[in-house]
Amino acid sequence: MPPALAGRFHLLLDWLFENAAADPASVDAHARAVYARAYEAPAAVRAANDWHRTFTQDIADLATYAPVTAPILALGGEYGNHESLVTAVPPSAPTPGWSASTAAGTTSRRSGRRRSSGS
Structure with a gap:
């Protein structure tokens, strides 16, 4: 230093x-x-x-690695990187009910209220 x-x-x-x-x-x-x-x-x-x-x-x-085929959990916070995660880490196989538009909002397990990524 x-x-x-x-x-x-x-x-x-x-x-x-x-x-x-x-x-x-x-x-x-x-x-x-x-x-x-x-x-x-x-x-x-x-x-x-x-x-x-x-x-x-x-x-x-x-750039030299093969695509990851294992399931990946990507988490982003309210003030974080949600939009880039949705783009960078899409599901490798379709997940029932998943889409970029439904991923833009999440449901809080505590309150059951729907929250958008911008709130």
Whole structure:
């Protein structure tokens, strides 16, 4: 980790939580301190950066693999990636009652109410 970031990584994390989280208040001060402490370790930052550096190679590798034939469960949240999941992970075999239009809404098991992906 560059010496300028030593002991100051919490500044970056606070900015990310405040500006990128759907609900910044959901990450309290204690949780932020835990994240900051974990990222103070040089190996943690290096590992996170290396994970991002492999994306280009991962994309190239994925192009050489056969399509997955096993069932896949793809989950997306209210503020997440539902639309891209519906496109990227369609059913490999027709599932009774499934379609892109019916997948756009989900039923909450707790309330039984129908919720659209945009709500």
